[in-house]
Amino acid sequence: MKADIHPETNVINASCICGAEFQIETTLDSLRVEICSNCHPFYTGTNKVVDTAGRIDKFQKKYNSKAKAA
Numbered sequence: 102m103k104a105d106i107h108p109e110t111n112v113i114n115a116s117c118i119c120g121a122e123f124q125i126e127t128t129l130d131s132l133r134v135e136i137c138s139n140c141h142p143f144y145t146g147t148n149k150v151v152d153t154a155g156r157i158d159k160f161q162k163k164y165n166s167k168a169k170a171a
Contacts, residue, residue, distance in 0.1 A: 108128045108149075109128065110126050110127060110128055111127065111128070111129075111130070111169070112124055112125070112126050113125060113126075113127060113129065113130065113131060115131075115133070115134065116132070116133050116134040117133070117134050117135070117136070117137035117139065117140065118133075118135055118136075118140075118143060119137065119139055119140035121137050121139040121140070121150070123137070156161075
């Protein structure tokens, strides 16, 4: 390996919206995530809807009105 070409890494506390925190080694100063292994539906076995900017409501309004018209 060549010397002095790799960026400096730091051990930081990454945090999730659910409140979980864990330590990782990265080149970033801080890290916040929306979904982690503590709250992700695949790992928890629960059904959780992650709706960004009302996309689910927009989809339902669009296609429910077409279904009623037909």
